[in-house]
Amino acid sequence: MIPLSWYLIVAAILFCIGLYGALARRNAIGVLMGIELMLNAVNINLIAFWRYITPDILTGQVFAVFVITVAAAEAAIGLALIISIFRNRQTVVVEDVDMMKF
């Protein structure tokens, strides 16, 4: 068997890349992609822990399905928001959407 730690390291790397993406991309869609990456990293963690620690209890799988569902819904809403912002501001650069500035 591949050791659990490998999966966790991969998930961590993915999470960090996703975090970086969410924090540093100019394009709003890029931010959304980063968020997706983070969610998927969490999923990998969940499945790995399920498979290696408690294979007979389905809680891990169920949780992962929940996460996927929520991610999907959230992506849909996120995209809708971006489109709305684009229609108002003619831009998708998150840096420029600063109307809540002081």
Next chain:
Amino acid sequence: MEDLVKIVPLIPLVPLLTFAIIAIYARRYHKVSSYLAVAAIFISWLLSMVIVFNAVVQMPHFAEEPAVHLTLLRIPTGATTLDIGMQIDPLTVALLFMVPTVCLMIFIYSMGYMEGDPLYSRFFAYICLFATGMLGLVVADNLLLLFVSWEVMGLCSYLLIGFWYEKPSAMWAGLKAFITTRIGDVLLMLGMVILYSQTGALRFETVFAGVEHLAETNPTLMYITALLVFGGAVGKSAQFPLHVWLPDAMEGPTPVSALIHAATMVAAGVFLVARMLPIFLVLSGMPALAWVAAIGAITAFFASTVAIAQDDIKRVLAYSTISQLGYMIMALGIGGFVAAVFHLITHAFFKALLFLGSGSVIHGVGTNDMMEMGGLRKKMPYTFWTFLVGMLALAGVPPLAGFWSKDEILAVAFVQNPVVWVMGTLAAFITAFYMTRQVCLTFAGQPRNKEIHAHESPPVMYVPLILLAVGAALLGLLGVPAELPVLGPLLGNNPFHHFLAEQFSHWHYAHLPHVGFNGSVMLISIAMAGLGIGLGYLLYGRKPLEEGQRDPLERLGVIWTLLRNKYYIDEIYRATVIRAAIGLADVLFRFDLGIIDTIVNLVGKLTERWAYVSGLFDTYVIDGIVNGVGRVTSAVGEELRYIQTGRVQNYMVIVVISVVLLMGVFLYM
């Protein structure tokens, strides 16, 4: 008698209620006010007569028994109680016979005399209040009620003397009366305070029992207390040196002069000393009593001399009153208790008669000045004849009342204190003289002022005169000495004496002298009266004064001026006592203005300054802090606002950092 004493409170109460009713409801209804007043005093008179009748019927039992009390109020004062109530004893009954009767006559007379006066109702309200005071005084069984009644009378005296208050002289006279008697009142109150503190009670009987102890332990204090109480009498009964208010009090309406300043209120001082006689008798040697006798005798003599030289019909009577009060005080001072009370009662009748008669004259003639009068005998017959009866009674002509009472005083004086007897006898001579002068100047001869058309007074005025004249004529017969041949036994062996003689028998230290009959004294008294009348007739009656003719006594020169100006006593007082009092008031006023006011104003200014400083503190410090908080918050906000960039990614960075920090915190906790 125990049952009858229950009606006693009504006697002063009915006039009091009437006063209230007249004052509140009947001000505009003149006739109603007078009827109410007369009805009230009539009720008091009836109740008093019931008591008098019962007392007389129960003689000799009544005189020997102790006083019957009715306690109205028990005030708890620590371990003891202060009992306020009323009593019936021979002295009370004697006064209850006189006071309501005389009051009734004067009230009825006033209905006629005050007719037409716009303040008619007020007059009757005041005299009702006064009657309350006098009746309360007479029936009181304790010093407190006595003093309250005393003060009520003083107030009414002030109100009634200054009744026509728009007249400045009347207003000043009222004030003078009040202030002068106040001096006496303060002395009396001091005496009362000492008696209360030393004997623990204000009820007469308890005080009399207690003063025996005081006389043994602290005779000086007892002496002073007796003198203080006498001081009250000196003020109220217009004795020298506090007599100055009474002549000025003649500014009041004549019924007032009759009621208050002849028959009743001024008699209150005599009554007080008579009532409180045991405190004078308790000290061995009775030094306080010597003062009483001295002042009484001096007053009796000197006032009578002043009366000779007065032209105002009421002033003559005023000085006569002072003189006669002096007789009564003098009598008390030499132990002639019964004689003094007897004279008090007879004097009330004939003096009220004389004053009302003079009021009738004034009413008919329009002036007080006797030099303007004359020949009124024909024009005002009822007034003349009743006045004559009054004059003869006062002069001491037997068998009228004044003779018997005055002679009894002189009889006691002859035995107890010859000096007093001499002064009294001389005063009797002078009294007869000035009364004859008065009658002659007023009624004899022809009218001196042709402008005056005198007319007789209406019946409502002369009927009381007649009734009083009957009293003045006949009352004396109650006190005819028992040893007088024929008349004495015929008239009951001096019933008046028997009535009052045992008044103080319950206190073994109270020894009153018992004086037998003295025929020579009686003859001398008659001679004095005769001489006085004779001299008066010689000078004024044989050839009555004509218009413009001067008073024959003016030939006395300096003496005449001295007498006419009342020995300049008023002027002396003004220059000394009054100036001193005003000076003191001035000094105190300046002190008040200069020092007290300065201090007060200074405090005000300091407070103002302090308020200013406090204001500064509030503005700069307190407000500074409060505003400072706001400014600091604002400044911090100014700096912190830059965190809010509006960019989601910045926010997310902060979230991430916070999460990391929190994770660290939780991992190491």
